Amino acid sequence: MHRPRLNEVFGLTWRRAPAHTAIRYILQGLxxxxxxxxxxxxxxxxxxxxxxxxxxxxxxxxxxxxxxxxxxxxxxxxxxxxxxxxxxxxxxxxxxxxxxxxxxxxxxxxxxxxxxxxxxxxxxxxxxxxxxxxxxxxxxxx
Known part of the structure; x- marks a missing residue:
């Protein structure tokens, strides 16, 4: 739902939202x-x-x-x-x-x-x- 806004704020070109596992890996790396x-x-x-x-x-x-x-x-x-x-x-x-x-x-x-x-x-x-x-x-x- 917020993918277009995230693309704009972070300068991304994602066409679909990331999978929950991708978000999990990002959070674990912080x-x-x-x-x-x-x-x-x-x-x-x-x-x-x-x-x-x-x-x-x-x-x-x-x-x-x-x-x-x-x-x-x-x-x-x-x-x-x-x-x-x-x-x-x-x-x-x-x-x-x-x-x-x-x-x-x-x-x-x-x-x-x-x-x-x-x-x-x-x-x-x-x-x-x-x-x-x-x-x-x-x-x-x-």
Whole structure:
């Protein structure tokens, strides 16, 4: 449906849309850190253009990606932490949670990276521990 526009923007001459496998190979070849940096920059611009003057509220939550485990390479399912701006309905950032950790240190690092002074931030009950830096390890999936 958007092939003519993509041809125009990227200077292509495709007569038909690429197969889903071609798109998959392109996405797999990208540097994930560079894609995340570009994503965060674009989301920051959108958030600044549409955010409420009071700074708005943000929600942080972690999710395990279904089907992302790799039994052949003995890799557990990927666990991501996402930050959502409730006033603009934008996802502002993603961060992968280390396999040998949980989302508490990942959330602390994400908040430090983004410098979110003046925002109300909500997190789930996992983050209400007395000593969040010495939190228990995330259990291995069975």
């Amino acid at each position: 540097d994930s850190d560079a894609v995340e940096a570009a994503f965060r920059g674009h989301a920051k611009l959108l958030q600044a253009a549409h955010a409420k003057p009071d700074g708005g509220s943000l929600a942080i939550d972690g999710k395990t990606l279904r089907g992302s485990f790799d039994a052949f390479r003995d890799r557990a399912a990927a666990h991501l932490l996402g930050m959502f701006a409730t006033d603009t309905a934008l996802v502002l950032a993603h961060s992968e949670v280390d396999e040998k950790s949980n989302e508490i240190p990942a959330a602390q690092a994400l908040l430090a990276e983004l410098g979110l002074a003046g925002h109300l931030i909500t997190l789930d009950a996992l983050h209400c521990q007395r000593k969040p830096s010495s939190s228990p390890q995330r259990p291995e999936p069975t």
